[in-house]
């Protein structure tokens with residue numbers, strides 16, 4: 494049993510897997526939230542930063558591979574367990590930014606031990622990096638089929654890009670929301686490109 498009720502986020506696209514893990518983990522004393530894909534996981538993380546994340550690797554939309562690399566970069570204090578049925582044994586698949594690996598549907602006891610090991614106090618000093626308030630600078634892309642100016646914004650949170658129409662009368666520094674993960678983004682237009 495974990496001595497402190499660690500806050501845990503379970504990410505899996507299959508509802509029966511989420512429910513099953515939720516049951517096991519709540520019974521073991523964890524405070525558990527669930528998310529069905531990488532984007533909703535990032536939204537849940539922004540609401541409240543969890544101590545631990547248990548994430549599937551193969552999910553539609555944003556895979557666990559992408560999610561965990563974003564988490565490692567943006568929230569280095571969160572301890573992470575990757576899980577999959579596509580890999581055997583206890584070894585972490587190459588390229589996965591996680592602290593441990595759980596082979597799905599094998600011994601829940603080994604999962605619980607793993608979570609306890611990586612969440613020991615002292616193991617994870619909760620150093621939450623403050624959000625950068627500096628805007629990202631974006632050049633214009635030209636015009637779309639209807640002749641409207643637009644820019645392509647790359648979300649610093651989930652790293653996906655999306656187009657945004659340009660309002661020529663708007664102030665220099667603007668705010669928008671990521672089309673994918675709904676993070677607030679500060680951005681500014683590169684002036685030289687506007688004149689061109």
Ligand SMILES: [Zn+2]
Nearest residue numbers: 648651671674
């Ligand atoms: Zn985003």
